[in-house]
Amino acid sequence: xxxxxxxxxLRRYAGGQSKVxxxxxxxxxxxxxxxxxxxxLKDRLFDEGGEIKRFIQVFVNEEDARxxxxxxxxxxxxxxxxIVPAMAGGRQPLPSQVRSDNGGRSKKYLAEGxxxxxxxxx
Numbered sequence: 001x002x003x004x005x006x007x008x009x010l011r012r013y014a015g016g017q018s019k020v021x022x023x024x025x026x027x028x029x030x031x032x033x034x035x036x037x038x039x040x041l042k043d044r045l046f047d048e049g050g051e052i053k054r055f056i057q058v059f060v061n062e063e064d065a066r067x068x069x070x071x072x073x074x075x076x077x078x079x080x081x082x083i084v085p086a087m088a089g090g091r092q093p094l095p096s097q098v099r100s101d102n103g104g105r106s107k108k109y110l111a112e113g114x115x116x117x118x119x120x121x122x
Contacts, residue, residue, distance in 0.1 A: 002030050002075045005082040014038045022081075027060060028071030030081055045083070055086040 001021040006014055014020055015038075022037065024030035031052075035042035047053050051071075058065040059082040065073050075081065 001077055002079045002081055004030065004034055005080065007083055007085050009085060010041060010044060010083065013040045013044070024075055026071060027058065027065050027069075027073040027075055027081065030075050031058075031071070057084040057086065058082070059084065 001023050003019050004022050005019045006017065011018060020034070020037070022030050022034050024033050031045060032042075035045075045052060045056055052058055052065070060068060060073050060075060061079055062082070065071070
């Protein structure tokens, strides 16, 4: 049985488990059997055409399934399947987080404890 790693938003469908064991010869079989064992996941993973949703990344042994064979990717009993939803968001820095130094030649953007500096040459 392959080990399937579930992201936090999908764990509620699997009783809170972060990883589950699922049978299947291909990635498509594994994902179908995953929904059979834990109903509700299919709607979260597949679009209306039966393809993995574009904002869901699925990896087989740390390789992106889209660059392998997609749902036809072979999966063995010791393989690991990771489901990773795309992350979106971010924000522009607040005016209080933007500082101009050296006559406007450099700006420092501070966001949540992470600093990036962009310098322009005169």
